[in-house]
Amino acid sequence: MPVTSATTPLVALTNISKHFGEGDTRVDAQRQVSICVYPGEIVGLVGPSGSGKSTLLNVIACILEPSSGRMLLDDELIYDARWLKRDQRKLRLDKIGFIFQFHNLLPFLNATENVAMVLELAGRTPAEAQRRAVELLEYLGVGNRKNAMPATVSGGEAQRVAIARAMANRPRIILADEPTAALDSQRAGVVMDLMSQVAVEQRAAIVVVSHDEKIFNRFNRIFYLRDGYLERVQENGGST
Amino acid sequence: MTVSAVIIALIIYTMTMDKIREIATLKLIGAPDRTIVGMIVQQAIALGLTGFLLGAALISSFRTYFPRRVVLQLQDGLALAAITLVVCLVASGLGVRLALRVDPAKALGG
Numbered sequence: 001m002p003v004t005s006a007t008t009p010l011v012a013l014t015n016i017s018k019h020f021g022e023g024d025t026r027v028d029a030q031r032q033v034s035i036c037v038y039p040g041e042i043v044g045l046v047g048p049s050g051s052g053k054s055t056l057l058n059v060i061a062c063i064l065e066p067s068s069g070r071m072l073l074d075d076e077l078i079y080d081a082r083w084l085k086r087d088q089r090k091l092r093l094d095k096i097g098f099i100f101q102f103h104n105l106l107p108f109l110n111a112t113e114n115v116a117m118v119l120e121l122a123g124r125t126p127a128e129a130q131r132r133a134v135e136l137l138e139y140l141g142v143g144n145r146k147n148a149m150p151a152t153v154s155g156g157e158a159q160r161v162a163i164a165r166a167m168a169n170r171p172r173i174i175l176a177d178e179p180t181a182a183l184d185s186q187r188a189g190v191v192m193d194l195m196s197q198v199a200v201e202q203r204a205a206i207v208v209v210s211h212d213e214k215i216f217n218r219f220n221r222i223f224y225l226r227d228g229y230l231e232r233v234q235e236n237g238g239s240t
Numbered sequence: 241m242t243v244s245a246v247i248i249a250l251i252i253y254t255m256t257m258d259k260i261r262e263i264a265t266l267k268l269i270g271a272p273d274r275t276i277v278g279m280i281v282q283q284a285i286a287l288g289l290t291g292f293l294l295g296a297a298l299i300s301s302f303r304t305y306f307p308r309r310v311v312l313q314l315q316d317g318l319a320l321a322a323i324t325l326v327v328c329l330v331a332s333g334l335g336v337r338l339a340l341r342v343d344p345a346k347a348l349g350g
């Protein structure tokens with residue numbers, strides 16, 4: 001049983017490298033990247049296109065196998081030169097929540113059903129799932145939209161529903177891919193406030209890939225990537 | 241029957257193609273393959289049933305307008321329903337194959 005203290009990182013990558021192809025066609029997408037993200041933190045992965053942000057996010061999401069290195073998620077060794085967990089799908093369901101640029105809510109399910117679905121996948125009964133989904137929507141201020149279909153809610157509301165879905169199974173790690181790119185400044189601020197609230201109250205580690213400079217000051221730390229390297233780390237202070 | 245199977249397969253395939261992002265999202269958040277396969281098979285069965293019922297309704301509505309008729313007994317109708325179901329299940333294979341190959345990374349990356 002993993003034991004996580006306040007100082008134990010929820011995401012710990014050590015010398016993670018990833019290359020595609022071999023010989024003349026070899027592309028190094030990640031070169032010896034080491035980062036740690038602690039409970040209650042929101043960190044940004046920032047860099048120009050091709051810097052390796054998405055590759056790193058895919059590695060942390062356990063959908064892309066690194067070429068070498070070591071990775072611990074929630075104090076559990078997941079990768080050490082090879083996957084140590086056979087079922088990465090279950091790992092994602094239990095440990096990781098996802099927030100997307102375009103919310104990616106299922107268009108044929110209403111807000112509550114979108115959140116409840118993740119809970120049912122994890123084995124909750126439909127009644128339990130429904131109850132927790134409504135609680136989460138209320139916690140995030142969209143309880144009044146619980147029966148709305150994704151096509152009928154605003155971008156900000158849809159992103160709140162997506163945050164509720166990401167939090168549904170109480171994951172300790174939340175990965176967000178450009179979560180504010182499709183939102184105006186005001187709504188982006190609200191979404192970042194909610195993510196900060198989730199990080200602090202749920203003691204979760206949130207990793208955000210973003211190009212959106214208006215939210216850089218909301219990160220506790222920013223990891224700048226360039227050409228697959230971790231170029232520098234900027235500390236923003238914040239609430240950790 | 242082969243032509244019907246091909247048409248149904250192509251429809252299911254196209255409908256699955258339109259849902260690549262949703263399927264990738266489901267896979268990324270941890271939905272097992274059986275859930276995704278189940279959704280596609282349900283869709284194929286719904287399509288087949290809708291077609292069968294629509295056909296049956298058309299036959300019963302317009303049969304009196306035709307001078308020559310083929311008499312279909314209840315067991316013929318049931319056999320046709322079973323064949324339709326089997327054709328739909330077989331035809332959904334192409335969509336299932338596509339769905340199982342969807343990379344969950346497609347849900348990320350905008």
